[in-house]
Amino acid sequence: MEQQIGVIIVAGGGGTRMGGSRPKQFTMLGGLPVLAHTINNFAGALPGAEIVVVLPAAHADFWKDFAARFDIAAHTVTTGGDERFHSVKNGLKALKRDPELIAVQDGVRPLASHGMIRRAVAAAAEHGTAIPVVEAVDSYRETDGTASRIADRRRLRIVQTPQVFRADLLRRAYEAEYRPEFTDDASVVEQAGEAVFLCEGERTNLKITTPEDMVIAEALLAGREKTEESADGENL
Numbered sequence: 438m439e440q441q442i443g444v445i446i447v448a449g450g451g452g453t454r455m456g457g458s459r460p461k462q463f464t465m466l467g468g469l470p471v472l473a474h475t476i477n478n479f480a481g482a483l484p485g486a487e488i489v490v491v492l493p494a495a496h497a498d499f500w501k502d503f504a505a506r507f508d509i510a511a512h513t514v515t516t517g518g519d520e521r522f523h524s525v526k527n528g529l530k531a532l533k534r535d536p537e538l539i540a541v542q543d544g545v546r547p548l549a550s551h552g553m554i555r556r557a558v559a560a561a562a563e564h565g566t567a568i569p570v571v572e573a574v575d576s577y578r579e580t581d582g583t584a585s586r587i588a589d590r591r592r593l594r595i596v597q598t599p600q601v602f603r604a605d606l607l608r609r610a611y612e613a614e615y616r617p618e619f620t621d622d623a624s625v626v627e628q629a630g631e632a633v634f635l636c637e638g639e640r641t642n643l644k645i646t647t648p649e650d651m652v653i654a655e656a657l658l659a660g661r662e663k664t665e666e667s668a669d670g671e672n673l
Contacts, residue, residue: 440562442486443536443604444479445528448472448544449493449517460496461645462544463503467658471645472500473509474547474658479540479599480510482551483558488512489531490544491524522619526611538562539607540599541622545645548657553639554599560636561601568601568623569638570594596621597638606631 448462462472469477472490479488492500494516501514515531517524525541532539538561542549553569560567573595577588600622602610607622610629619625623633641657643650 440538441534441536442483442558443532443534443539444486444488445525445539445541446475446490446544447521447524449491449524466547466654469507471547472544473507475542475544476512477510478549479554482554487532487534489528490514491517491528493517520615522615525622529608529611536604538601539604540601542599543644546598546642548654549642550639553642557599557601557636560634564634565603565606566626566631567634567636569597570635571638571640594635597642602626
């Protein structure tokens with residue numbers, strides 16, 4: 438029997454680095470808002486999953502009106518908190534079902550493939566926790582503000598979402614008080630004493646933060662759609 442899955446999509450950012458009057462999660466990408474792509478990706482990858490979208494209180498009503506103009510999978514909207522930690526906590530409370538696994542996704546990662554989403558879910562089903570990562574390719578330096586030293590990139594991994602956890606582990610971890618070092622869900626779960634399993638992420642699983650990211654996302658989406666059209670043509 439398939440496991441019941443809950444999905445929390447955190448879209449609480451104000452998008453100040455993107456510029457413009459509209460937060461980045463509502464920016465148009467290939468005919469749909471960025472957030473709509475993210476929602477639809479999870480609905481396609483995990484049919485039947487309950488999807489909760491966490492938005493700033495000031496934008497919740499706007500999104501409900503805006504989303505009605507597009508073909509977007511069913512989802513529930515709830516409001517976020519001061520930090521990402523509080524937004525995820527609110528998302529957990531908003532889940533109406535009692536899933537066995539919970540995936541938490543950044544609302545501005547609209548290009549996560551179905552395969553990667555399912556891979557993370559399968560890893561979490563086996564290990565209790567799973568976060569997608571990719572190897573670092575740039576050079577990095579650690580600094581204390583006055584001096585710096587090279588960091589061994591062979592030991593570094595770039596962390597992505599969705600981060601997927603057994604529901605009871607994630608809920609228990611989020612009973613903690615907020616701490617500034619809680620930068621993602623894995624850090625919260627790790628603080629609760631749980632080991633975090635790393636699974637294979639994707640370099641195309643882009644987090645849209647700047648206007649340059651939108652240019653890259655448009656190109657990636659266009660390439661993906663062209664590949665899908667070619668595949669459909671071959672299957673005719």
